[in-house]
Amino acid sequence: MILSIISAIANNNEIGMKNELLWDLPIDMKHFRETTTNHPVIMGQRTFESLGTDSNGLAGKPLPNRRNIVLTLDKNFERDNVETYYSIEELEKALNDTMGKDEEAFIIGGGQIYKLFIEKADRLYITHVNEEFKNADTFFPIIDKDKWGKISEDKHIKDEKNIYDCNFVIYKRK
Numbered sequence: 001m002i003l004s005i006i007s008a009i010a011n012n013n014e015i016g017m018k019n020e021l022l023w024d025l026p027i028d029m030k031h032f033r034e035t036t037t038n039h040p041v042i043m044g045q046r047t048f049e050s051l052g053t054d055s056n057g058l059a060g061k062p063l064p065n066r067r068n069i070v071l072t073l074d075k076n077f078e079r080d081n082v083e084t085y086y087s088i089e090e091l092e093k094a095l096n097d098t099m100g101k102d103e104e105a106f107i108i109g110g111g112q113i114y115k116l117f118i119e120k121a122d123r124l125y126i127t128h129v130n131e132e133f134k135n136a137d138t139f140f141p142i143i144d145k146d147k148w149g150k151i152s153e154d155k156h157i158k159d160e161k162n163i164y165d166c167n168f169v170i171y172k173r174k
């Protein structure tokens with residue numbers, strides 16, 4: 001299995017505030033959807049709950065066309081169309097048992113979960129958002145350039161719909 005992390009991060013590694021994103025960038029939403037569709041997506045319970053409301057009125061709506069996997073310490077957490085694990089070990093065993101060697105799974109956040117997996121990931125798909133957000137309360141871990149090599153980048157200049165410049169970078173573990 002290839003384990004990848006996908007995140008959009010600002011100039012000081014800011015990724016969120018009050019359990020929401022810090023920006024509305026349709027171009028990054030499209031990139032996220034295209035990159036992760038048909039792959040398992042793994043997230044913390046807080047990120048899951050930030051994804052809208054399900055048909056039962058509960059916080060958290062599974063992302064379509066993806067195997068949705070949530071990590072939580074809450075043994076009572078249960079949602080339709082979501083696979084839940086209560087430890088990293090349990091999650092890793094399930095992935096190893098169900099995924100082929102060339103199949104890719106994506107860690108999609110948030111801050112706590114990125115921190116748990118950055119030392120285990122093979123690739124990072126980072127959207128660098130060229131702005132600073134003083135009110136952020138959640139951050140991506142430092143990307144150590146001695147450990148990660150840039151293998152591609154795709155720069156986009158801001159426009160009417162996307163108000164910050166951004167750069168879609170893929171890093172591979174050296």
Ligand SMILES: NC(=O)c1ccc[n+]([C@@H]2O[C@H](COP(=O)([O-])OP(=O)(O)OC[C@H]3O[C@@H](n4cnc5c(N)ncnc54)[C@H](OP(=O)(O)O)[C@@H]3O)[C@@H](O)[C@H]2O)c1
Binds near residue numbers: 008108
């Ligand atoms: N910019 C981006 O690309 C991006 C992407 C995703 C999210 N975000 C942002 O990030 C923020 C959310 O991040 P966050 O750090 O607050 O929360 P999070 O990482 O999404 O989820 C944290 C939760 O994961 C569970 N957890 C943590 N460690 C665990 C472990 N060892 N085993 C099992 N479960 C574990 C716990 O759930 P329980 O409390 O249920 O036990 C914990 O509360 C939001 O602002 C969101 O918008 C940004």
